Amino acid sequence: MPTPEFVLHLRERVGHHLLWLSGCTAVVFRDGVAGDEILLVKRADDGAWSPVCGIVDPGEEPHEAAVREVAEEAGVVCAIERLVWMSVTEPVTYDNGDRTQYIDHTFRCRYVSGDPFPVDGEATEARFFPVDALPAMPPVHAERARAAIENAPEARLGRDWLTTGDPAR
Numbered sequence: 001m002p003t004p005e006f007v008l009h010l011r012e013r014v015g016h017h018l019l020w021l022s023g024c025t026a027v028v029f030r031d032g033v034a035g036d037e038i039l040l041v042k043r044a045d046d047g048a049w050s051p052v053c054g055i056v057d058p059g060e061e062p063h064e065a066a067v068r069e070v071a072e073e074a075g076v077v078c079a080i081e082r083l084v085w086m087s088v089t090e091p092v093t094y095d096n097g098d099r100t101q102y103i104d105h106t107f108r109c110r111y112v113s114g115d116p117f118p119v120d121g122e123a124t125e126a127r128f129f130p131v132d133a134l135p136a137m138p139p140v141h142a143e144r145a146r147a148a149i150e151n152a153p154e155a156r157l158g159r160d161w162l163t164t165g166d167p168a169r
Contacts (some may be wrong), residue, residue: 002122004055020143022056023089023102025141026066027148028078029131030111036131038145039116041074049134050141051148052105062105064131074126076114084108085147085156089140106150 003011010019028039028051040049054069059156063089070078085106093099114125129135133151134142147156 002120004057005059007055010027016099018091018099018101020032021100021102022062022065023053024056024062024066024105024143025051025053025071025104025106025146026078026109027051027084027106027129028070028071028074028076028109028111029081029148030128032130036149037128038131038134039070039074039076039078039111039126039128040135040137041118042125044122044124045167047124047139048141051145052094052104053141053144055102056105066105066107066109067136070122071108071114073118073122074114074116075119075127076116077112078109080162083155085117085144087156087159104144105166106144106147111118112138127131 007019007021019094029036036074039052041052042049052070052073054065054073056065067078067080087104089102091101093101101142116128118124121129134145138143
């Protein structure tokens with residue numbers, strides 16, 4: 001997966017030490033024949049299905065990064081409906097030893113145009129799935145999709161809502 005230039009510059013200085021980065025997830029909905037569908041990509045790095053995720057560039061608004069990532073990874077134009085969840089991931093250790101942790105902004109998005117296809121090499125497939133027939137996903141990605149599907153009136157804060165169901169926790 002391509003690493004943003006600013007992360008490469010940081011890695012030159014901090015090596016494999018833990019980096020705190022901003023991330024975004026776009027859960028893109030469109031009206032399908034049998035109801036709502038969600039755009040998912042099959043990740044090139046691990047073969048898992050997920051909503052489109054990415055790193056927010058320095059100075060970039062998280063919602064703008066989400067729209068950019070959908071276009072770059074899946075060739076689809078989307079519009080942000082709203083923030084549905086903001087949480088901190090567990091630390092991630094990559095194969096090369098780099099460590100990161102993300103504050104993730106999960107957005108519910110609406111499809112505007114485009115036929116999904118893997119654009120930049122970060123995905124091997126891109127397609128819409130009916131909400132009631134999603135493929136298996138790693139828990140972190142399934143949780144983000146669930147937050148967008150549930151579409152609670154307030155944005156979820158933190159990870160506690162997964163066990164308590166309380167969006168304010």
